[in-house]
Amino acid sequence: MNIASIKADFRDRVCEQIELQPQGQERFLVKTPFRFEDGDHFIITLKRDADGWILSDEANTIMHLSYWLDTDAIASGNRKQIVDSSLSAFSVENREGELVIPVVGDGFGDALFNFVQALTKVTDISFLSREIVRSTFMEDLTAFLKSKVPPNRIEFDWRDNQKDPTGKYTADFRINHMKRPIFLYGVPGEDKMRDAQISLLTFEKWGLKFQSIVVFEDLLSLNRKPLARFTDVVGKTFSDFEQDNRERLGNLLDEALQEAQL
Amino acid sequence: MPTLIQLSDAEIDSLIREPKNTPSNLFPLTKLIERDKHKRRDYGVASLSGNEFVIAVRQSTLDTLNFSAILGYKMPGYNTVFRLRRYNGKHEHTNSIERTKLDDFHIHTATERYQLRGLREDFFAEVTARHWNLDSALRCLLEDCGFDPPPPAAQTLLFGPTTQ
Numbered sequence: 001m002n003i004a005s006i007k008a009d010f011r012d013r014v015c016e017q018i019e020l021q022p023q024g025q026e027r028f029l030v031k032t033p034f035r036f037e038d039g040d041h042f043i044i045t046l047k048r049d050a051d052g053w054i055l056s057d058e059a060n061t062i063m064h065l066s067y068w069l070d071t072d073a074i075a076s077g078n079r080k081q082i083v084d085s086s087l088s089a090f091s092v093e094n095r096e097g098e099l100v101i102p103v104v105g106d107g108f109g110d111a112l113f114n115f116v117q118a119l120t121k122v123t124d125i126s127f128l129s130r131e132i133v134r135s136t137f138m139e140d141l142t143a144f145l146k147s148k149v150p151p152n153r154i155e156f157d158w159r160d161n162q163k164d165p166t167g168k169y170t171a172d173f174r175i176n177h178m179k180r181p182i183f184l185y186g187v188p189g190e191d192k193m194r195d196a197q198i199s200l201l202t203f204e205k206w207g208l209k210f211q212s213i214v215v216f217e218d219l220l221s222l223n224r225k226p227l228a229r230f231t232d233v234v235g236k237t238f239s240d241f242e243q244d245n246r247e248r249l250g251n252l253l254d255e256a257l258q259e260a261q262l
Numbered sequence: 263m264p265t266l267i268q269l270s271d272a273e274i275d276s277l278i279r280e281p282k283n284t285p286s287n288l289f290p291l292t293k294l295i296e297r298d299k300h301k302r303r304d305y306g307v308a309s310l311s312g313n314e315f316v317i318a319v320r321q322s323t324l325d326t327l328n329f330s331a332i333l334g335y336k337m338p339g340y341n342t343v344f345r346l347r348r349y350n351g352k353h354e355h356t357n358s359i360e361r362t363k364l365d366d367f368h369i370h371t372a373t374e375r376y377q378l379r380g381l382r383e384d385f386f387a388e389v390t391a392r393h394w395n396l397d398s399a400l401r402c403l404l405e406d407c408g409f410d411p412p413p414p415a416a417q418t419l420l421f422g423p424t425t426q
Contacts, residue, residue, distance in 0.1 A: 031354060038370070038382040041354035043328065058324045059299035066302065066320060067332060067345065068382075097298025098324065147336075247338065 003028070006046070006108045013109025014116060020046070030055070034116050036064055037126065042119050044112070046103075053103040055115045061122055062097050068126045070143055077139050079125050086121035090114040137217045138172075141186040141241060145173055148253050153177050163206055169199040175256070180209045182256060186241075188217040190226060197230045204233070211235050211256075215249065268337065268344055268383065271374045277335050278346050282309045284409045285317065291397060299323050316343055317403065321396050327351045329396040331403045345384040346372050347407060349399035355387045364389045369402075 001009070003020060010018045010030070021029040023045070030044040043060040046053060062071060074083050087094055091114060092101045099119065103111040145154060158174035159167040171183035183203070185196040200212055212235040219227070219239035231237060236252065238245040269277070285305040287293070294301035300322045307315035314336040322328035329351040334343035348370035356363045359375060368387040376385040393399040403409075 033356075035356060039356050039358060039385050039387065040350070041356065043325075043353060058328065059322050060325075060328055062298045063300040063302075063320050063322060063328075063330075066300075067318070067330065067348070068342070071298065097300065250338075 001106050001108065009109035010112050013113050030112065032116065034120065036123055040064065042116070044115065051102065053108070055101050055103065055111055057099040057119060059098040061099055061119055065123065065126055074125060079139070082125050083122055087118055090118035092118040137188050137241060138186050141215055144246065145184070148250055149175055149257065153257065160206065160208070169202040171199065175253070178256065180211050182211045182213055184213045184215070186215050186217070190222055193222065193226060193230050197233055200233050214238070215241055217241060267374060267377045269372065274346060274372045277313065278333070278406070279408050280309055280311060280313065281408045281410055282307050282315060284404060284411055288317065288400070291319065291400070294319060294321065296323060319396070319400065326395070328353065329399065331396065331399040333403055333407050344372065345370070347403060348384050349393055349403050350387070357386055367393055
């Protein structure tokens with residue numbers, strides 16, 4: 001296919017407002033009306049690689065997401081699953097940050113159609129907020145703590161290596177270098193609440209000196225009896241991880257970290 | 263349901279102008295971390311008022327004209343950064359309220375009116391001729407946003423601004 005035919009196929013399969021701008025040999029910028037949520041347009045190039053024509057985002061999409069998201073958050077966990085499934089659904093490959101779709105035969109328009117859909121789906125993860133964030137509660141709590149506590153003072157999935165080499169009893173986060181380290185848990189549901197309770201009681205039995213903090217995803221959704229038992233063994237609790245409690249937790253950590261330095 | 267305005271135009275302007283210390287390790291831009299085919303680094307910024315800011319630098323390794331130098335404000339209690347200013351490379355952008363389209367180097371600025379519509383705070387952008395690469399974009403950010411000491415002098419340009 002020549003360039004005029006490719007442009008016609010793009011317009012026929014995707015939309016009329018598509019332009020092709022030459023950028024060197026066998027390389028074109030594909031200008032489309034499709035945009036990120038900040039008004040910047042998707043970057044799409046049509047170029048030849050060893051196996052034929054491809055459409056590439058020139059590694060722009062993930063870089064763009066990093067303006068709003070810690071891209072660690074899309075390298076693992078639920079957000080990664082969303083990204084991976086969005087890409088695979090439209091046969092798009094992630095080549096170390098560069099999103100690419102090979103053009104099969106003369107299917108230029110089909111490739112662009114799929115590519116735009118994949119980019120749109122991937123960028124949608126930056127909308128993950130309160131409605132969906134329930135499933136990313138632990139990731140968000142982790143990111144919050146990373147932003148508040150110096151890296152040399154926080155351990156993740158801590159266990160007592162001497163008393164518990166297999167890691168049966170753990171703390172989600174251990175904030176250290178203080179008289180009594182803080183064991184902090186995120187509790188999204190009852191299973192986790194039970195596990196945290198067993199761990200805390202075991203730490204008590206071992207005679208460890210510690211303070212405990214628990215952040216519930218939604219305390220009101222939990223059954224009262226197991227909740228009552230749990231709150232008997234926990235120090236400080238936060239009933240949810242909404243704005244007010246984020247501030248309170250942040251202040252509490254600031255104070256604890258400062259006191260430890262005195 | 264009321265629309266959430268995180269910061270008003272006056273607050274945004276005040277935060278942009280607020281005196282800030284230039285991170286001592288900002289220049290030269292040689293210590294960026296490469297990942298996912300782009301270079302990046304975030305620099306914490308202190309101010310006398312105690313407000314916390316961040317300068318975020320991004321640059322594609324496949325297209326050096328695709329970059330961003332961002333001034334963000336760490337809102338107390340929030341886990342995300344409010345982007346006050348973003349100095350971008352050369353690419354297409356459309357302002358949805360003004361219905362203007364541009365295709366050049368540009369500067370994003372946070373506005374109240376875009377927040378009111380539930381859009382990204384730094385949606386609005388204007389074309390600029392003041393920067394032409396990441397280094398000059400970063401210098402413009404320092405000049406515009408209350409940084410002290412002043413940014414290093416521009417390198418002598420033998421052939422004028424780069425264009426693509």
